[in-house]
Amino acid sequence: MDRRRQSWSARLALAAFAALCLGWLARLDYARKISTDVLDLIPPEQGSPELGLVRDLAGNVQSRIMLFSLANPSAPGQPPVAAAHAFADALRRSPLFAEVLPLDDATGRDRLGQAIFERRFTLLLPSWLGQKAREFAATGLAADRFSPWLADRAAGALEAYLNRPEAVAMQEFIPQDPLLLVPGLLEQAQAIGSPAARSGGTALVWARIAPSPLSDAGQAPVFAVVDGAWAGLRADHPGLALRWTGVNRFAAASRARIEAEIKALNFLSLIAVGAVAVLFVRRIWKLLHLVPILICALLGAWTLSTLVFSRLHILVFVIGSLLSGVAVDYAFYIYMQPFLRPDETYGEKLGRLLKPLLASCLTTVIGFSLLLWSDLPLLRQVGLFVSAGLLCALGAAMLYFAQLRRPFLEGRTLGAVGAPADGSPPRFRPALRALALLAAAIAVLGPWRLHWRDDIRELDIPSAELQANDDAVRSEFGDGSDRAVYLTYGDTLPAARQHLADFLGYAAQADPAAKFVSLGAVFPTEDDWLAFPGRLRELGGFPGDFSSALVRHGFTAESFSPFFGAWSALVEKPPAGDYAGIYADLAPALAGPLGQLYSPRPPLPWFMTIVDRPAGPPVPAAFATVSVDQLQTLDRLFTRYRWSALRLSLVGLGLIIASVFTIYPPRRGLRIALIPAGSCFFVFGLLGLLGQTLNLFHLLGAFLGVCLSHNYSIFSSDSAQARAATPVPVRLSALCAAASFGVLSFSHIPVVHALGLTVALIVLTALSAIELEPLIWGDSRPPR
Amino acid sequence: MIPRFLLLAFCGLLPLAVRAAPTADPAQDPGWQDLFRRLAPVKNREVPFTEERYFPFRRTPVVLAGVVRIVPSRGLSLEYRAPESRIVVVDAQGVLVREGAGQRAAPDDRRAQAATTALGAVLRFDPAELARDFELSGDRQEGGWTLILTPRDPALAASLHSIAVSGSQSHLSRIELNAGLRIEIFLGPAVEGAAFTAADLARYFR
Numbered sequence: 001m002d003r004r005r006q007s008w009s010a011r012l013a014l015a016a017f018a019a020l021c022l023g024w025l026a027r028l029d030y031a032r033k034i035s036t037d038v039l040d041l042i043p044p045e046q047g048s049p050e051l052g053l054v055r056d057l058a059g060n061v062q063s064r065i066m067l068f069s070l071a072n073p074s075a076p077g078q079p080p081v082a083a084a085h086a087f088a089d090a091l092r093r094s095p096l097f098a099e100v101l102p103l104d105d106a107t108g109r110d111r112l113g114q115a116i117f118e119r120r121f122t123l124l125l126p127s128w129l130g131q132k133a134r135e136f137a138a139t140g141l142a143a144d145r146f147s148p149w150l151a152d153r154a155a156g157a158l159e160a161y162l163n164r165p166e167a168v169a170m171q172e173f174i175p176q177d178p179l180l181l182v183p184g185l186l187e188q189a190q191a192i193g194s195p196a197a198r199s200g201g202t203a204l205v206w207a208r209i210a211p212s213p214l215s216d217a218g219q220a221p222v223f224a225v226v227d228g229a230w231a232g233l234r235a236d237h238p239g240l241a242l243r244w245t246g247v248n249r250f251a252a253a254s255r256a257r258i259e260a261e262i263k264a265l266n267f268l269s270l271i272a273v274g275a276v277a278v279l280f281v282r283r284i285w286k287l288l289h290l291v292p293i294l295i296c297a298l299l300g301a302w303t304l305s306t307l308v309f310s311r312l313h314i315l316v317f318v319i320g321s322l323l324s325g326v327a328v329d330y331a332f333y334i335y336m337q338p339f340l341r342p343d344e345t346y347g348e349k350l351g352r353l354l355k356p357l358l359a360s361c362l363t364t365v366i367g368f369s370l371l372l373w374s375d376l377p378l379l380r381q382v383g384l385f386v387s388a389g390l391l392c393a394l395g396a397a398m399l400y401f402a403q404l405r406r407p408f409l410e411g412r413t414l415g416a417v418g419a420p421a422d423g424s425p426p427r428f429r430p431a432l433r434a435l436a437l438l439a440a441a442i443a444v445l446g447p448w449r450l451h452w453r454d455d456i457r458e459l460d461i462p463s464a465e466l467q468a469n470d471d472a473v474r475s476e477f478g479d480g481s482d483r484a485v486y487l488t489y490g491d492t493l494p495a496a497r498q499h500l501a502d503f504l505g506y507a508a509q510a511d512p513a514a515k516f517v518s519l520g521a522v523f524p525t526e527d528d529w530l531a532f533p534g535r536l537r538e539l540g541g542f543p544g545d546f547s548s549a550l551v552r553h554g555f556t557a558e559s560f561s562p563f564f565g566a567w568s569a570l571v572e573k574p575p576a577g578d579y580a581g582i583y584a585d586l587a588p589a590l591a592g593p594l595g596q597l598y599s600p601r602p603p604l605p606w607f608m609t610i611v612d613r614p615a616g617p618p619v620p621a622a623f624a625t626v627s628v629d630q631l632q633t634l635d636r637l638f639t640r641y642r643w644s645a646l647r648l649s650l651v652g653l654g655l656i657i658a659s660v661f662t663i664y665p666p667r668r669g670l671r672i673a674l675i676p677a678g679s680c681f682f683v684f685g686l687l688g689l690l691g692q693t694l695n696l697f698h699l700l701g702a703f704l705g706v707c708l709s710h711n712y713s714i715f716s717s718d719s720a721q722a723r724a725a726t727p728v729p730v731r732l733s734a735l736c737a738a739a740s741f742g743v744l745s746f747s748h749i750p751v752v753h754a755l756g757l758t759v760a761l762i763v764l765t766a767l768s769a770i771e772l773e774p775l776i777w778g779d780s781r782p783p784r
Numbered sequence: 785m786i787p788r789f790l791l792l793a794f795c796g797l798l799p800l801a802v803r804a805a806p807t808a809d810p811a812q813d814p815g816w817q818d819l820f821r822r823l824a825p826v827k828n829r830e831v832p833f834t835e836e837r838y839f840p841f842r843r844t845p846v847v848l849a850g851v852v853r854i855v856p857s858r859g860l861s862l863e864y865r866a867p868e869s870r871i872v873v874v875d876a877q878g879v880l881v882r883e884g885a886g887q888r889a890a891p892d893d894r895r896a897q898a899a900t901t902a903l904g905a906v907l908r909f910d911p912a913e914l915a916r917d918f919e920l921s922g923d924r925q926e927g928g929w930t931l932i933l934t935p936r937d938p939a940l941a942a943s944l945h946s947i948a949v950s951g952s953q954s955h956l957s958r959i960e961l962n963a964g965l966r967i968e969i970f971l972g973p974a975v976e977g978a979a980f981t982a983a984d985l986a987r988y989f990r
Contacts, residue, residue: 162839162846163868165881169943171839171965559841 003405006347010402014296017396021299028306031216035313063213064098065596066222066246068205069476074239076201079104083237084203090229096210096222101592103204103477115589116522117173117182121566122575122582123522124181129535130528146538151545154179155553176562178550188517202476206593213248222248245470253463258314261749272739280411280732287409290331293396297327300392305385312381318752319700320385325737325759326364326704327393329711330357332729334397335409346402355663360714361394363659364707367652371703375644379700386704411728429775436776439682446685451693484615485628488518489606493580494526496605496624501525503609503623511616519597520607522586526579533574543567645696649703653677656710668717671773676709679765683758694754701755705762708737712763716770726770734767810922810931811915819929820911822954829854830978831956831971833862838966852971853988855980861988873990880990918947928952 070087072080081104088100116123132153136146158178161167167174170183177183211217230242277287301320305312334357339349368390371383401407488503490496500520507516524532543564547557575582583600590597598607615627657677661669680702687694712730719727741763744756810816831852836845850864859875871882914920918933930950935941945962955974961967980988 160868162837162842163848163864163870165870165872167839168837168963168965168967174839175841554843555841556843 003345007403010399014292014396014399014403017296017392018299021303024303025299025306033306033311034317035214035311063247064209064218066207066209066226066244066248067473067477068207068226068242068244069202069473070205071202071241071243072237072239073241079201079203080237080240081203083233083240084205086236087229087233087242088205088207090232091205091207091225094225096217096225097207098210099208099592101206103206103593109594111591112589112594113182115586116185117177119582119586120177120181121570123524123586124185125179125570126524126528126532126535127521128179128181128184129539130524130531133531133535143538147541148545148549150539151542151549152552154546155549155555158550158555159553175560176566178546178560178563185522188515188521204477206477208592209246209248213246214251219248219252222246223252243469243473245466245473249466250463250470253466255314257463258318258749261747261752262318265744265747265752268743269740272743273736276732276735276739280728280735282410282412289335289400289404289407289409290328293331293393293400294327296396296400297389297393300396301385301389304388305381308384309377309381313378315378315751316381316385318749319382319755320389325740326386326708326711327389328736329708329715329729329733330361330394331397331400332733333357333715334401335407336411336727336729336732338408338410339406346404346407350398350402356714356717357394357398359660359663360711361390363656363710365390366655366659367649367703367707370648370652370655371645374648376696379645379648382700411732432772432776436772440678442685442689443678443681444685446688447681449688449691450684451688451691453693453695482612482614484611484613486609486611486615486619486625487606487628488520488609488623488625489604490624491604492602493583493600493605496520496607497523497525498527499624500607500609503619503625506619506623507609507611511613515612516609517611518607518609519590519594520609523582529579529582533576536571536574540571645699645703649699649706652703653706656707660710660714664717668721671720672710672713672717675713675766675769675773676706676762679709679762679769680706682765683761686761695750697751697754698758701758702762704755705759705766708734708759708763709766712766712770720770720773723774726767730770731767734763734770738763738767810920811911813922815924816922816931817911819924819954823956824910825854825856827856827977828980830975831973833972834970836968836970838968840965853978853980853984855985855989858985858989863988871988873988875990877990 068084068087070080070084072078072083081102084102084104088102091097092100132150133146136149139149141149155178157180158174161180161183166183166186170186173182174180209218209222211222213219213222226244233242234240274284277284281287298320302317305316305320334350334353337349337353340352365387368383368387371379372387374380374383486503488496488500490499497520500518504516504518504521507514547560547564550557550560580600587595587600596608599605609625618627619625657669657673660672663669664672683705684694684702687698712734715730715733716726719725719730738760741756741760744752745760747753747756810820829852831854833850833852835848835850837848838845847867848864849866850862853861853863855861859873861874862872864870864872869883873880873882911920914933917937918935920931920933922929922931924930928950929952930948933947933949935944943963945964947962948960949956949958950960951957957971959967959969959971961969
């Protein structure tokens, strides 16, 4: 092919590729395609019920809740209740707010109290009878003694109850409820108190927004409504102070932070890479030839990723932008290799370089492709993004330089590091060997001292100010470190309720002094519900027995005629019907925050339990109960992902090494494999000895670092064989990568920080190994 | 519900009996003002009491006995000793019940908050505050006196009809609470300036 035709063919191919990619990318709805929701980083199910709970809690209802706290600093201790109502009214006027409730408003609680009282024989009596039947069974008495035994126990409990302070308040209900079904429930609830009881001088407003807090509609427009309502309120009550929180505030801050970080880090990376380039390249403007290649690599990565995945997290693009650090290697290598002869064509030069280029690119792609088998969507997305980007980078580099007449970028060789010009052994060789031994010891021993800790919050962007505000507001609403919240779940509603009963029994035994409150206790277990009609039948003589027992305990039995009338009606027509029906029946009374205390919906119904003390050790798996703290970190789950990523990385590394040994002779293959692997273990060893705590993303960074080092190792293979100085493209490439990833290590985004730090350290270690390798092994020939 | 309970606590604070017909406005009357000044606790106070609760569905009243403790800077504590041991703390933070090793706050209730505020006013024997939350009437004859408090808040008044506090000289001796059921509290001689150790304060107050 003549040069002109070759040039136009390459140009056309690149233009067609760019047009196709741009055409596809222009059609995308980025608001739907790119997510900032941390939950999109974790798999939908994967057999982990914890994830189902997190999704249900955070994705559906809980994340839409916003909490407002109003105070009047000039009148501490006096909640500005009227102002809170006015504020709530203003929020309610916006369709963006689906539900707004001032928490001093007892309407909801009264409605629930009334609904439970009216349904006490359907909801509470089956559990009460079931519990008493189990206690009776433990006595070993004959079955026909159950009714008198029960009557005496109930009358005795009622007599004791009258000594309690709340008996005075409940006295008008007692003739209808002498079994104390409702007072027993109230007593449990009082053990925890209520938000308003803990709020001191603040008036609290609870709200649920209609749009997702992670969408645009759930952020700026909602904030505008809040600002408007607050401005209106301040006009009438200038001295008031407002604090508020919601997931949307975190999401908006997180998005702003990521955008700002991306801009700042990219700019600083560019400066750092430019500074390195100035050191090695004579005509620096010629580096502009690398820009189209990087653009093609990123276009290819974006296009293929968005084609394959229906939704991608923004972090994929943040991490994926690091792809430039790897993609530029091929361009450097092709561009900075001199032509061997004046008449050598580009095709001949490329043919000469093809083996290291393909070896480097394909082995790295194989490694990253393995991430496609990860359980973690983020890793799958990064794996595809980087693999696609690398292939496009190599293809684009090969095509792009085909357009140029004689593509060659002259670099400064700078000679071999530390080698005397006369070829004699360097004086510091013993010291270098000692250092190499020390590094080897660190690489072998250090990793054993590593501490791993995985936390889903590493994926999010920390905001200390917002977090402090959130903690303060939530504390006023009753959340606090002095109490624990557990979620008990099951595959079905009856299973979830039975797990709750088992968990409450276990918890009461484990810590008898602790108080547990769960809305689930309002509902009977399915076993008690199904046994209820039979138990009622067995208690045919109970009214008579109970009447006598009441008299014996000092009561006037005729005062309880409302109860006896209701009991007769119940025995005549016991409650029947679907177990789920009792939940549906009470649902209308569970508005506002009360509705957040359980979820009867499939696929994973759950009940919340609040305990008046901090969370203890994890609950045994048999109880299907997990603390919300545990859910917030998802640490166990992420540890599983880390091990999965580690296995995949090790398999990838094995494949890379195997490929190298297939392509290169054993001695060269060993060198190529040892440099990246040794650098990686050295860095992990160093971090281990320094007491650093690592996570999944350090591991991912290590994989990226190993792939980069692997490139340098291959590209320097010929020069190492020839005892020549390290090739300029390798030095330039490695230092550019170290500089750009080093910049990333200053990121406030934990994931980016972990990746940047790990990659930079591994790349620098690998480059040092490549540079110092001849001095350590003792080849006394002078460097060329 | 809770207001009655709170006012029961309140009753434990104010000793003594009432039977005479209300005739004067204690909030304005200088004689009552002087009595309030003398009743207002300026030092720690400890008073034994007996409480009788007349439930309509029981043949005999439920009788409880214990000790009321007042620390002006902290609030009021009712220690029930018989038939069961229980401590009820009433202070600026609300109402707290201690039983065995545990404790629980009284449930949040708008009416309960109003009653707690009223209780604070009563504790201070501030006639202006009492007059704000209650209609006051009273009678004083030959050293004996009776004060009747009727809640101004209709929601509170629906469950607590009135409180009658009576005594002689500057001694509160009886409280009668009309809250659907009748509760009578008889107070023994008060120990003014009672010394409470740090352990006492931690146990009986918060």
